Amino acid sequence: MDPKYIQYHSRLLDFYLGSAMHKKIGVLDIETTGLSPQNSHFILGGLLIYQEEGVTLRQYFAESLEEERETLLAYLRDIQQLDILITYNGKHFDLKFLQGRMRALSLWEDFIFPFNLDLYLLINGHSSLRKLLPNLKQKTVENFMGLWGDRADEISGAESVELYKRFLYTKDPEIRRLIMLHNSDDVLQLSQLLPVTEKSDIHKAFFSLGFPVEDLHVSKIAFHSGNLQICGSQQNPLTYAAYQLDDCSCSLDFDRYSEEFSMELPIIKRSGLMIADTRVFDKDFSALQKYDTYDSGFLVLKQGDTVHYRETNHFVKLITERVREVLPI
Structure with a gap:
């Protein structure tokens, strides 16, 4: 793993989240076929895991719609081992979608997610970036933080949905690579956004969140x-x-x-x-x-x-x- 993805350390984050040395922290992002868990499917889950041994990026790709249940279960098993999740709008999309698919697939009714540090909610409600930037999409914030040049993916989230539909029929490994690259870049870039907490009213943010x-x-x-x-x-x-x-x-x-x-x-x-x-x-x-x-x-x-x-x-x-x-x- 590139050393630039080493875990960000902050005295204030350690105070609120516990010492990072003693916590298993994961950065999470998912790809789906749509916005509604009632009529859409889980395609791919990305998880960047920080632990004492180092940093590990794991991806869980459903090769077919029939594999969704098995793939999602493997993803959830690894999420369950974490103490803290870092997401970007995860409260209102990623985790909510996963909960919906668990219900739809009758999976793990008593599953409890680790604590979720949602950077979107922190930035949106407790920083001045909302006034400075045209929007708070993850890529916009990445650009503001000087991270845009680190991206290698060539597609958007909407394009990944269309590509997955093609993949289901063709099983083209190049399509799989493009979808997984988009997801891995989302996760890796999100892991580098933690310094944005320095631009927030962090004490008010944690009081609220x-x-x-x-x-x-x-x-x-x-x-x-x-x-x-x-x-x-x-x-x-x-x-x-x-x-x-x-x-x-x-x-x-x-x-x-x-x-x-x-x-x-x-x-x-x-x-x-x-x-x-x-x-x-x-x-x-x-x-x-x-x-x-x-x-x-x-x-x-x-x-x-x-x-x-x-x-x-x-x-x-x-x-x-x-x-x-x-x-x-």
Whole structure:
């Protein structure tokens, strides 16, 4: 593998996603015969996997429509081994399409995807690139980041669909090569887009998009009626409920059937401030001492309409770690 595809490292990404040295991270992109999983097929899946041994690019190509089920199953098996997925609009297309095909093919009803870092959602909602660029298509962002010259493929996604139809009849290896080259370039180029996170309001982005805390994936953080709400999904679902965490009266609700969890923690409201009292938890919060908004065990999460995203995310991360410690795992 070309050394330019070595994994991008960032102190902030390590904070939110966990140390890359200890995580299996995959970059994902798929090719399909259409947009709807109800009447379209999975053609090809690409997966660039970062692990301690190095970087590996794997592709899963369905030689026929009859092979779709077997090919998709092999793809899902490798996805399941990952801790984090990196996609580009994966939430609304790639993963959604895969879920639809799993249902259509009666495959793996309890399959749970790893945490998905969707770079499109991060750029679209939490950076100025939307105002600077004509659109946020992956190739447009690649060009902005100076990556366009690294592409070798000669076709578009729409052309790959037409080529696959021809391949089904001809089995022409050159057509297969063109389709697979398009997919591999999409995956390899996407792997180089991670530095675009530097051009985003990253703390606000992760507050909005969520982040993983081991096998719990936080997807929503909100302030509501004097409480801090934390919601998300479970990678290893279980059912658990409690109304006390250490010396804090709160609500913890974990459901194995929906694979979701929710937590509500009381916060102090005073003079326009929303403050977390860390002293009531059996957890080391010394890492918060670096923030100006932390003093004597109290952390200001919100001041008026201004959310302190970095501090709030850090508090949520530590509290979620504490909750994991009391879960009957």
